[in-house]
Amino acid sequence: MSSVAPADLPIGKELADGEAAEIAEREPGTKVGRVKKRLTSRTATIAALVIAVVWTIPTFGLLVSSFRPAELIRTTGWWTIFQNPGFTLDNYASVLFSTSRSSPQLGAYIVNSVAITLLATLITLTFAAMAAYAFAWIKFKWVNWLFIFVFALQIVPLQMSLVPVLQIFSTWLRPMQAWLHDIVPIIPEQNYLPLWLAHTMFGLPLAIFLLHNFISDIPADVIEAAKVDGATHGQIFFRIVLPLATPALASFAIFQFIWVWNDLLVALIFSGGTQDVAPITQRLAELVGTRGQDWQLLTAAAFISIIIPLIVFFALQRYFVRGLLAGATKG
Amino acid sequence: MTTADLLGKILQVVMGLAVFAAVVGLLVFFIDKAPKKGRDYWQLALFLLPAMLFVVVGLVYPAIRTSLLAFQDRSGAWSLDNFIWMFTQPSAIRTLINTVIWVAIAPIVSTVIGLAYAVFIDRSRGEKYYKVLVFMPIAISFVGASVIWRFVYEYRSGDREQIGLLNAIVVAFGGEPVQWMQTDPINTILLIVIMIWVQTGFAMVLLSAAIKGIPTEQIEAAQLDGTNGWQRFRNVTVPGIRGALVVVFTTISIATLKVFDIVRTMTAGNFETSVVANEMYTQAFRASEVGRGSALALILFVMVLPIIIYNVNVLRKQREIR
Numbered sequence: 034m035s036s037v038a039p040a041d042l043p044i045g046k047e048l049a050d051g052e053a054a055e056i057a058e059r060e061p062g063t064k065v066g067r068v069k070k071r072l073t074s075r076t077a078t079i080a081a082l083v084i085a086v087v088w089t090i091p092t093f094g095l096l097v098s099s100f101r102p103a104e105l106i107r108t109t110g111w112w113t114i115f116q117n118p119g120f121t122l123d124n125y126a127s128v129l130f131s132t133s134r135s136s137p138q139l140g141a142y143i144v145n146s147v148a149i150t151l152l153a154t155l156i157t158l159t160f161a162a163m164a165a166y167a168f169a170w171i172k173f174k175w176v177n178w179l180f181i182f183v184f185a186l187q188i189v190p191l192q193m194s195l196v197p198v199l200q201i202f203s204t205w206l207r208p209m210q211a212w213l214h215d216i217v218p219i220i221p222e223q224n225y226l227p228l229w230l231a232h233t234m235f236g237l238p239l240a241i242f243l244l245h246n247f248i249s250d251i252p253a254d255v256i257e258a259a260k261v262d263g264a265t266h267g268q269i270f271f272r273i274v275l276p277l278a279t280p281a282l283a284s285f286a287i288f289q290f291i292w293v294w295n296d297l298l299v300a301l302i303f304s305g306g307t308q309d310v311a312p313i314t315q316r317l318a319e320l321v322g323t324r325g326q327d328w329q330l331l332t333a334a335a336f337i338s339i340i341i342p343l344i345v346f347f348a349l350q351r352y353f354v355r356g357l358l359a360g361a362t363k364g
Numbered sequence: 365m366t367t368a369d370l371l372g373k374i375l376q377v378v379m380g381l382a383v384f385a386a387v388v389g390l391l392v393f394f395i396d397k398a399p400k401k402g403r404d405y406w407q408l409a410l411f412l413l414p415a416m417l418f419v420v421v422g423l424v425y426p427a428i429r430t431s432l433l434a435f436q437d438r439s440g441a442w443s444l445d446n447f448i449w450m451f452t453q454p455s456a457i458r459t460l461i462n463t464v465i466w467v468a469i470a471p472i473v474s475t476v477i478g479l480a481y482a483v484f485i486d487r488s489r490g491e492k493y494y495k496v497l498v499f500m501p502i503a504i505s506f507v508g509a510s511v512i513w514r515f516v517y518e519y520r521s522g523d524r525e526q527i528g529l530l531n532a533i534v535v536a537f538g539g540e541p542v543q544w545m546q547t548d549p550i551n552t553i554l555l556i557v558i559m560i561w562v563q564t565g566f567a568m569v570l571l572s573a574a575i576k577g578i579p580t581e582q583i584e585a586a587q588l589d590g591t592n593g594w595q596r597f598r599n600v601t602v603p604g605i606r607g608a609l610v611v612v613f614t615t616i617s618i619a620t621l622k623v624f625d626i627v628r629t630m631t632a633g634n635f636e637t638s639v640v641a642n643e644m645y646t647q648a649f650r651a652s653e654v655g656r657g658s659a660l661a662l663i664l665f666v667m668v669l670p671i672i673i674y675n676v677n678v679l680r681k682q683r684e685i686r
Binding site for chain 1: 483496514532
């Protein structure tokens with residue numbers, strides 16, 4: 034779990050300044066524009082270019098290779114693509130659709146990743162928002178101490194929880210899963226439940242902290258007015274607080290989504306590793322172990338595993354950055 | 365995956381959603397129907413109930429139990445065996461040393477490169493695109509990043525053409541190709557490179573936002589005083605973003621201390637590359653040495669603690685200055 038409370042990064046202001054810089058770009062005559070011109074020297078531009086290229090090349094190489102025939106990947110470097118041209122979609126077809134036992138069969142794992150991420154995000158977000166509302170707007174003295182305690186839990190590393198939580202799950206959850214399997218045979222005995230619960234447990238302290246920051250900033254007048262009108266806490270929470278907190282909820286949802294999607298440790302311990310439950314990251318890590326030299330499979334599989342968080346990231350970058358600025362990272 | 369499997373999975377998700385909605389609905393029902401007497405108490409308790417339940421079962425109780433397990437041997441008797449093992453067994457000591465190497469290199473390099481990059485591209489043309497290129501790895505899983513870099517580090521024996529970029533460069537300069545992942549200690553350094561690759565974007569975005577928060581007047585005033593770029597950077601920019609620097613540095617430090625996925629995927633801790641988090645997994649879940657695993661988890665906690673205390677102190681001081 035994370036760690037840090039960068040509570041006093043002035044997020045709103047920074048975004049506004051960022052926009053100011055964009056405007057300045059269009060109007061070089063303004064004050065900001067002139068400063069900009071003097072700050073950008075040639076050396077700096079070259080250095081920035083070098084860093085950008087070095088940072089991009091590894092991913093680019095993977096992407097290019099994933100479209101090359103196996104024979105070419107094995108014998109030539111991807112940078113010689115123009116001397117050794119070749120293009121194929123076979124790699125993707127074989128990691129996704131091939132049904133032979135030894136092939137990656139990623140389809141099932143993608144479904145697992147989606148299923149795990151969807152509920153792990155939803156449950157964490159809902160329960161965190163409820164707790165954050167209670168901490169912010171139902172006043173009792175000792176509640177503040179409880180909040181500080183929950184906040185402090187962020188410093189407990191995930192590793193401290195794994196063994197006991199696994200024991201609890203095998204004592205209490207396992208019989209339930211078996212029972213469910215007996216009643217509804219279509220649901221395998223290994224199901225998503227442990228992963229949903231585990232991700233919720235580990236995600237809550239940070240989520241409560243971030244959402245609390247936002248929800249406690251809602252003007253007291255709004256809440257008081259609703260109370261005077263006779264609204265209950267339940268109504269205030271669903272009709273007023275949740276709609277107002279949507280930007281914060283969105284930021285954290287993206288955050289939690291990417292974190293859960295990219296997780297390996299929690300999956301390794303709670304998923305059981307079968308096609309029934311394991312997410313795509315776990316499958317990819319497994320492939321590295323068993324098919325470490327089959328680069329035509331690894332490159333395509335890796336690209337498939339990173340494409341969904343990348344799409345989310347590019348589409349919702351603004352929210353993602355906002356969430357990052359508000360909460361630093363967790364992990 | 366057969367159609368039946370897929371149906372089973374969809375059914376699970378639908379059932380999960382239904383049960384979850386029912387739980388939330390029930391909670392809301394009781395919140396609104398709370399008895400008049402001590403109404404606020406009831407409502408507070410119900411709002412907090414689910415989160416507290418998860419936190420107690422998932423974090424509070426386990427943390428206590430792990431701390432106790434660390435001081436028990438296999439039969440359950442109290443002993444310091446696990447810690448004696450950790451500080452005397454060469455392989456365990458190597459694990460601790462590696463973790464120290466990681467945390468000594470990764471945070472500082474990521475922060476420095478991230479800061480330099482943020483300064484270089486600040487208010488330049490196409491800043492947005494520059495940012496995306498370096499920031500992108502943050503959305504890539506450590507496992508995905510490991511595959512990407514494993515391909516860069518790939519080794520081909522003999523005279524065969526190198527397909528890994530790093531060895532190709534070495535050969536192009538007339539060197540001999542190296543089995544990077546099997547060669548100690550360069551393998552640990554190359555694993556750290558992956559961490560730096562991922563974390564630099566994070567550092568860059570936070571620091572860039574902080575740099576934009578520095579008032580333009582301060583920079584202009586410094587310019588009027590006839591300072592050069594480096595002096596402005598030292599005396600205006602860095603003090604202006606000190607808070608963000610501390611947050612970035614400590615956050616990456618903690619992430620580095622807990623690094624697991626990279627080591628697990630690249631070497632599984634072989635070839636002298638293991639770190640505490642990886643060894644914790646290996647001991648507790650592969651070797652069934654729960655006591656040793658717990659002791660390693662506890663050590664991890666102890667290593668994280670001073671960083672956080674430092675962080676909180678700096679942030680508090682800053683708030684006082686304001």
